[in-house]
Amino acid sequence: MDILIYGTINSVTLALYALGFALVYGVSRLPNFAHGAIYVLSGFIAWSVINTLGLNHLLAIVITMVVTALIGSAIYLIFLIRVRGMAISEIIASYAIALAILEGLRWKGFKGMTYTLPVFIEGSTSIAGVSVDYQRLLVVGVGAALVAFLWVFTHHTRIGLALRGMAQDERAALMLGIDSDVMAVVAMGLGSMLAALAALMLLPLGNIVVESGYNVLILAIAVCIVGGIGSWAGAVMAAFLIGFAQILTVVYLGAHYQMVVALLAIILTLILKPSGLFGQQKELEERV
Amino acid sequence: MSAETPSRRRERIDRGIKVRTAGLYALMSWRELSYLILPRLVLIVGLLGLPMMMPGMYWKRVISIVCIYALLAIVFDFLAHFVGLVSLGGAFFVGTGGYLSAILNIKLGLPPLLCVPGATLLGGALCTLLLLPCLPLRGVYFAIVTLMYPLLLARVIEALNILGGTDGIMGIDSFPSAWIEQYLVIVLVLVFLFGLRRLVNTDLGLVLRAVKDNDQAVRASAMNVTFYKALGVFIGASIGCLAGACLVHIYMWAGISTFALDFSVLPIAATVIGGSGTLVGPLLGCLILVPVSELLRDFGTLRIVFYSLILLGFTVFRSEGLMVFGQRKYHQFERWKSI
Numbered sequence: 239m240d241i242l243i244y245g246t247i248n249s250v251t252l253a254l255y256a257l258g259f260a261l262v263y264g265v266s267r268l269p270n271f272a273h274g275a276i277y278v279l280s281g282f283i284a285w286s287v288i289n290t291l292g293l294n295h296l297l298a299i300v301i302t303m304v305v306t307a308l309i310g311s312a313i314y315l316i317f318l319i320r321v322r323g324m325a326i327s328e329i330i331a332s333y334a335i336a337l338a339i340l341e342g343l344r345w346k347g348f349k350g351m352t353y354t355l356p357v358f359i360e361g362s363t364s365i366a367g368v369s370v371d372y373q374r375l376l377v378v379g380v381g382a383a384l385v386a387f388l389w390v391f392t393h394h395t396r397i398g399l400a401l402r403g404m405a406q407d408e409r410a411a412l413m414l415g416i417d418s419d420v421m422a423v424v425a426m427g428l429g430s431m432l433a434a435l436a437a438l439m440l441l442p443l444g445n446i447v448v449e450s451g452y453n454v455l456i457l458a459i460a461v462c463i464v465g466g467i468g469s470w471a472g473a474v475m476a477a478f479l480i481g482f483a484q485i486l487t488v489v490y491l492g493a494h495y496q497m498v499v500a501l502l503a504i505i506l507t508l509i510l511k512p513s514g515l516f517g518q519q520k521e522l523e524e525r526v
Numbered sequence: 527m528s529a530e531t532p533s534r535r536r537e538r539i540d541r542g543i544k545v546r547t548a549g550l551y552a553l554m555s556w557r558e559l560s561y562l563i564l565p566r567l568v569l570i571v572g573l574l575g576l577p578m579m580m581p582g583m584y585w586k587r588v589i590s591i592v593c594i595y596a597l598l599a600i601v602f603d604f605l606a607h608f609v610g611l612v613s614l615g616g617a618f619f620v621g622t623g624g625y626l627s628a629i630l631n632i633k634l635g636l637p638p639l640l641c642v643p644g645a646t647l648l649g650g651a652l653c654t655l656l657l658l659p660c661l662p663l664r665g666v667y668f669a670i671v672t673l674m675y676p677l678l679l680a681r682v683i684e685a686l687n688i689l690g691g692t693d694g695i696m697g698i699d700s701f702p703s704a705w706i707e708q709y710l711v712i713v714l715v716l717v718f719l720f721g722l723r724r725l726v727n728t729d730l731g732l733v734l735r736a737v738k739d740n741d742q743a744v745r746a747s748a749m750n751v752t753f754y755k756a757l758g759v760f761i762g763a764s765i766g767c768l769a770g771a772c773l774v775h776i777y778m779w780a781g782i783s784t785f786a787l788d789f790s791v792l793p794i795a796a797t798v799i800g801g802s803g804t805l806v807g808p809l810l811g812c813l814i815l816v817p818v819s820e821l822l823r824d825f826g827t828l829r830i831v832f833y834s835l836i837l838l839g840f841t842v843f844r845s846e847g848l849m850v851f852g853q854r855k856y857h858q859f860e861r862w863k864s865i
Contacts, residue, residue, distance in 0.1 A: 269666040269669070269670070271614075271673075317838060317842045318842075320842050320843070321841065321842055321845075325612070325665075325666070326606055326607075326612050327841050327842070327845060329612050329614070329666060329669045330612070330794060330798065330837065330841050331837075331838055331841045331842055333614055333669075333673075333794075333834075334791075334834040334835070334837040334838040334841065335834070335838060337787070337791060337830055337831070337833075337834035338831050338834040338835055338838065341787075341827045341828070341830040341831045341834070342828075342831045344827045345825070345826060345827045345828045345831060452677055456673075456674055456677065456678075459670050459674075463667070463670070494682070494685035494686060497678055497681055498678065498682065500674075501674055501675075501678050504670070504671065504674070505659045505671075508659040508660050508663065508667060508671075509659045512662070512663050512667075
């Protein structure tokens with residue numbers, strides 16, 4: 239029962255990490271190596287909003303998400319749009335942004351125990367004899383709500399449909415009057431907002447540490463590769479697969495091996511089915 | 527796009543002497559000969575003479591570090607611009623080569639001059655094997671996997687407490703003499719710089735460049751794309767491991783810091799600053815960046831911020847790099863032309 243409950247929570251956590259990355263990559267084919275950095279950055283923004291401005295918790299969440307979305311769009315508009323379509327430069331530029339943000343935060347001294355976000359709801363309950371705190375339950379709830387929201391958003395709103403159109407075929411989308419640059423900026427803003435949401439949900443469970451930026455990036459990429467890059471359903475399925483695999487390794491092998499699971503998942507997927515579980519759409523493009 | 531049309535444009539024309547030195551006619555006169563030989567001679571003599579110009583042991587050591595980073599940067603340039611694989615993990619090669627050389631030295635008791643070539647070949651093979659799964663694919667997979675390996679390997683060594691754990695492996699033999707230690711890396715940089723420049727113009731280099739530009743054409747010529755990519759990675763990884771092995775014997779210590787981000791980021795920054803696709807550019811970039819980073823040592827991780835901002839600025843706004851700019855000025859002249 240432990241495994242089932244904590245496996246679900248861990249899986250939803252991974253899905254939250256990965257959705258923003260999957261969105262940006264799916265729409266503009268940009269491997270956003272700055273995803274983990276944006277995640278950590280939004281944690282620090284929330285921390286400063288709560289602790290220095292002394293604002294209400296709910297207001298802080300809204301402000302953080304909006305500010306992070308703006309930062310994400312600004313990064314895209316100032317830097318990444320200039321190297322659009324140049325694969326080598328895209329990778330290097332987004333990686334450089336990630337390093338600048340993360341190592342800059344580390345230099346500023348944002349590390350250690352002192353930086354924690356408050357949880358939304360104190361206390362814990364027990365489900366079938368396993369005690370779970372409310373924050374973790376909230377994570378699962380928000381994760382489920384987010385997936386539902388994203389499905390509605392991409393199927394029933396104009397912007398969502400435009401994003402999906404770009405993900406499927408950029409040229410055809412251009413012919414239908416969808417401005418691909420604008421949509422890429424929107425995607426990057428939304429992706430950053432999702433990263434901020436993940437950070438706001440998950441950071442209260444622990445400390446804000448700079449290293450988690452790299453972990454989040456690695457896990458997000460692992461989930462996206464296993465699920466098939468650009469496929470949302472695949473990303474969610476893969477999050478559950480890796481999430482349960484991680485919990486099982488922690489229970490039966492030890493906590494050290496947790497990160498190795500992600501790497502093994504990537505390597506196995508690349509060997510067995512390079513397009514991922516659900517990535518039929520781009521299968522032929524990726525394989526040589 | 528501005529609304530008014532410009533009244534003149536800049537025209538670039540090859541210098542006469544460049545055209546004259548293209549073939550056998552280069553042998554016509556000393557002037558033509560020196561046009562070809564002088565830049566190469568400046569590089570070779572300059573690099574060999576550099577340690578003698580340095581004031582103390584500290585700066586001589588910095589020259590060795592420059593050369594180690596230069597090897598990594600040349601590898602990055604070779605892989606990215608001649609094979610089409612962006613490696614974000616120079617630290618992976620350094621760490622693998624370093625630890626292998628340390629193991630060969632400590633466990634088997636081999637002398638450093640045998641450990642280094644051993645670690646080079648073994649490390650190259652090991653890295654190629656570990657990277658093999660992502661080679662049949664296009665796209666970002668290679669970058670992702672090379673980014674992950676050094677981060678994970680460092681953590682695995684730390685968590686499982688193998689290979690000396692966080693303390694690292696100590697007591698590794700140094701090179702037999704200070705003179706060898708100083709000049710080995712310099713000569714290696716020169717050998718691999720000119721070697722790779724030669725390699726990319728051979729038939730094999732042509733295939734490798736075709737893998738980057740048009741892999742379907744390579745397949746259509748009945749050649750195995752994955753094999754050639756693996757070969758390119760093996761060449762690159764071997765040179766990277768060689769750099770790592772030399773580093774370990776210079777410091778007489780192998781530890782988790784051989785997987786540090788510095789080894790991944792600085793070579794990329796040096797390549798982008800120096801001029802990507804030239805193979806000489808990365809060396810120039812290292813000669814600029816490494817001493818600057820030594821001067822900034824007090825600032826800790828701010829150095830990485832500094833490289834990444836330079837890297838970002840050059841990638842996005844000035845993707846040409848110093849060496850390409852220099853070569854253009856050397857080979858061509860410009861004039862304004864009215865239109």
